[in-house]
Amino acid sequence: MVFTTAGLVETLRQPLLEGCSFHASDHAGGEGVTIINRSMAERYRPEGRALGGTVIMSRAPVRVVGIVENVTWFGLSDEVTNDLYLPLVQSPRVAGSSLTLGVRTVGDTDASFVAVREIVRAIEPELSLRYQRSMETMVADVLMPQRLGAALLSVFGLLALVLSAVGIAGVVAYAVSRQARDIGVRVALGATKVSVLTGISRGMVLPVLLGLGVGVLTAHSLSRLVEGFMFGVTATDPLTYGLISLSVLAVAVAATLLPTRRATRVNPVEVLRAD
The missing domain is CATH 1.10.45 (Vanillyl-alcohol Oxidase; Chain A, domain 4)
Structure with missing residues (x-):
């Protein structure tokens, strides 16, 4: 229950879904009015006719003149409550009470x-x-735990991505270098550089795609562990999965093409003599 004055919706920029806000004409001797949030409207009037309804307050009926969007008062992780807003001028004053x-x-x-x-x-x-305190300061204080957790997860995630990229690049480059003689033989037999690059890349990228598939499935199954740190985006956000997968795939392709192109430029006779 929130006691407020006229201009609540305008001051807090709280979305007004139906009806109107409080006005200066809502005085102590006038008709009792109230504003409820969407959660309360859906709970007590699920058929969708809460606007204009009546709520009994201290044995006195008050009319619902507006419905506003749900808000959380102490953090994003708080559950949405059924909020009831009443004009301060129509509410009895409580001794020792504080006002915001x-x-x-x-x-x-x-x-x-x-x-x-x-x-x-x-x-x-x-x-x-x-x-x-300003609203920006209050919001920053409330969101501090979530922002700190998100920052730590981002740092660890970026570190894991860099380590995996370095590992993939090293393994793929080493595997391609082991095929230098085969590449020289293919070039000596008349194979074009394009066909050599395509063949080697296909053989190296397919295992990476298999690993990406396993990684995506594993991450999806463990996504619930980080849902508490995420707001406004799901733990199974397809854009995130797509960008990370493309990054790893790009590293694998680059690690394959660079040493393969270098091997195709070497004189096949020199490669065969080296062995």
Whole structure:
């Protein structure tokens, strides 16, 4: 339950799905009104007719005038709750309660804090403000664990990709160098460089494709272990799998073509004499 004033939707930029926000005309003696979030609307009115319905609050009915999108208050990993917004002027004041003042500003944040403190002091000199923070700072504090975890996973993932690329390049280059004599024989018998490159590349890339297939299946089966660190993208994001697979495949192709092209440029007689 959230007690607020007019301008809630505009200040927080909370998407308004249906109806309207609170207005200055919603005074203490007027009709009781409320705004609910989408989760609450779907739970209590699954047929989709929550707007205009009635909610009983302290034995007094209040009318639903708006439905807003769901929000999480303390972090992305929090479960969505059924939120009910009520006008502060229509709600009984509780002694010792604290209020959060949300102000949409333009320009320098520090200057806005000073202006807000001066306005509050002019209205109520004995009212103290505990702390002032911008929305960017609050969001950064809330997302710190997720961002740290994502950064660590990204570093380890990039390191694993680099190590695998170096390993694949080394193994493929060594395997191609072992076939230098065969390449020389093929060139001596009249094989074109294109046919030699195609044949060697096919033999080297196929095992890499097999390894990629096994790796993708393994990563997909273990994707649930990292879902808690991901928001806005699934652990089975096809773009991520595609980019990583193409990177590994490109390394394998480059590691195959470079030594193969070098071997085809060598005089076949010199290669055969070396053995």
